Amino acid sequence: MTEEASFLEVSGQRLFAVFCRPLGQVQRGVVLCHPLGEEKLWAHRALVTFSRELVARGFGVIRFDFRGEGDSDCDFQDSSVETRLEDITAVVAALKEREPSCSDVSMVGLRFGATMATLYAARRNDVRQLVLWDPIVDGAAYAQSLLRINLASQLAAYKKVVEGRDKLMERMTRGEAVNIEGYALTESFFSGISSLRVIEALRSFRGKTLIVQPGNEGSPVRPEFSELTKGGGNIIVSVVAGQPFWKETKAFLPRADGFAVPTIDWLESA
Amino acid sequence: MNTVSSVSFANRQGLRLDGMLHEPDPSSARGVCVLLLSPGIKGRVGPHRLYLKIADRFVSMGFHVLRFDYHGLGDSEGSLSENVMADVYNSIQSGRYVEDTRSAMDWLENLRGINRFVASGLCGGAISGLLTAQLDDRIRSLLALGMPVALEGNPEDWGRHLTTGQLGSLRKGYLRNIVHFDAWVRFLTGRSSYTVIWKSLTRRPEHRDDVKTPDAPTDNTNPRFAPAFLSVLKSGRPIILIFSGADRLQWEFEEKFVERHQDQLRGLRSLFEVHKIEKANHVLSDPDWIAQMLTLSTQWLDKNHPPR
Numbered sequence: 001m002t003e004e005a006s007f008l009e010v011s012g013q014r015l016f017a018v019f020c021r022p023l024g025q026v027q028r029g030v031v032l033c034h035p036l037g038e039e040k041l042w043a044h045r046a047l048v049t050f051s052r053e054l055v056a057r058g059f060g061v062i063r064f065d066f067r068g069e070g071d072s073d074c075d076f077q078d079s080s081v082e083t084r085l086e087d088i089t090a091v092v093a094a095l096k097e098r099e100p101s102c103s104d105v106s107m108v109g110l111r112f113g114a115t116m117a118t119l120y121a122a123r124r125n126d127v128r129q130l131v132l133w134d135p136i137v138d139g140a141a142y143a144q145s146l147l148r149i150n151l152a153s154q155l156a157a158y159k160k161v162v163e164g165r166d167k168l169m170e171r172m173t174r175g176e177a178v179n180i181e182g183y184a185l186t187e188s189f190f191s192g193i194s195s196l197r198v199i200e201a202l203r204s205f206r207g208k209t210l211i212v213q214p215g216n217e218g219s220p221v222r223p224e225f226s227e228l229t230k231g232g233g234n235i236i237v238s239v240v241a242g243q244p245f246w247k248e249t250k251a252f253l254p255r256a257d258g259f260a261v262p263t264i265d266w267l268e269s270a
Numbered sequence: 271m272n273t274v275s276s277v278s279f280a281n282r283q284g285l286r287l288d289g290m291l292h293e294p295d296p297s298s299a300r301g302v303c304v305l306l307l308s309p310g311i312k313g314r315v316g317p318h319r320l321y322l323k324i325a326d327r328f329v330s331m332g333f334h335v336l337r338f339d340y341h342g343l344g345d346s347e348g349s350l351s352e353n354v355m356a357d358v359y360n361s362i363q364s365g366r367y368v369e370d371t372r373s374a375m376d377w378l379e380n381l382r383g384i385n386r387f388v389a390s391g392l393c394g395g396a397i398s399g400l401l402t403a404q405l406d407d408r409i410r411s412l413l414a415l416g417m418p419v420a421l422e423g424n425p426e427d428w429g430r431h432l433t434t435g436q437l438g439s440l441r442k443g444y445l446r447n448i449v450h451f452d453a454w455v456r457f458l459t460g461r462s463s464y465t466v467i468w469k470s471l472t473r474r475p476e477h478r479d480d481v482k483t484p485d486a487p488t489d490n491t492n493p494r495f496a497p498a499f500l501s502v503l504k505s506g507r508p509i510i511l512i513f514s515g516a517d518r519l520q521w522e523f524e525e526k527f528v529e530r531h532q533d534q535l536r537g538l539r540s541l542f543e544v545h546k547i548e549k550a551n552h553v554l555s556d557p558d559w560i561a562q563m564l565t566l567s568t569q570w571l572d573k574n575h576p577p578r
Binding site: 003006044182184221248 | 276280281288290311312313314315317318319320322342343344345349350352353354355356357444516549551553554555556557
């Protein structure tokens, strides 16, 4: 296996990416899209381990940091849904250039990374398979949950909420950023996230989709994921016994246990 | 012009460690590298990319800055056998990554001829820097953010090792909550920490601070901390500690180290500074807190590692 870190150029800025491939022939190319903010940091090692497991099964993998996160250029407050789509476009192009046999790719996204992967796939015709790990399906609800993180931080620091939700929205409208665990969220990114609905994007996607839902064996499929399967398209949901490795947990989770094996099996067979 | 490059090097077990090297414009270079040591799980960028913000400031001052992922974490090779996060943290606090840090210094010394380092980092990164400094005098000083003195316990027994200062703060909180309905609901439905409430009201920590043998802590104090800290100071190398007002670590430093080693610290006081950023959380997630930390850090760096 080889792993090569490099910077890609996107709109005059640098995007950090790691290409991982087996020594022999690449079966198919896979793009990994990470979640937002601190979820990315908690999940990072599990995604690295997963990329190595994919390579061991003959896939070529590119994992990268969206601009505004990780080691890529740009402050978080300058990133948006549009910059993330540009990033994915550049990453897919880079993967195809390195692996000319990969005329189409598979994408695996986690949480908001899954949402972004879906949005990209819906607009393009070079994505064959989409794997969505616990995807954010309702952008508006997710955007509100980000504001709740700010409110919780205020409670922790000041023992009360100093600025409520309405005040935070007012600040963003005035052009100020709102602090979400150290990430400066602007009105542009907030409204971009709020407008996203995965069900609409999936209607435009012609490839095959696997949604992976963490839970316990035998858990029912969550209603929002069931709804996605009713919109037409080749979409299945798999409920797996897996812990949320993108959060702070008591357990040390360096692998995407529960997610990795069903995903790789599906990628190989679908 | 300052540059940032993706780098990799081998540790002493032959595992590849990946990182980023920030290099200053040669005209402003001070010939000293700040090792921004990973806090652990959150890797070489740190929580909310804190380490990029710090690196940008330090490289603009003329310092080289190296941040990298330890083996088994981030992008680096290797694997860790632990199943519990607290065990990972404790292994870091016990010196797991000292050799990786020394490998980083070896690599940069070979690459750029730099053999003077400032060890720096948040939490686990700070303690890794301290323990490495004890063994390697290429580390000329330590810039420690939120450095822990105590080992991680299980979350279930968090109340066992509270310091007097922590109990005092908890007492104030509990007394404020007397007028809150939700607090009474928690109390009456078995969801409160009754032992801790009792301790805070009676101010009796489980382990008293007047232990007879401070060199052999009987509580959760990291037994490696005091010898390392005192060794670095006795060799004449300065230390700055910056703590966050909202976490417990400064109390632990004062009560589990300073108070227990007052005799040994006499004569060494001029070599270390302790600062607190009021209301700041452990990861300094507010821009104002970061600004305060950077002001303290840059002033200290200028004093201890002035431009050539």
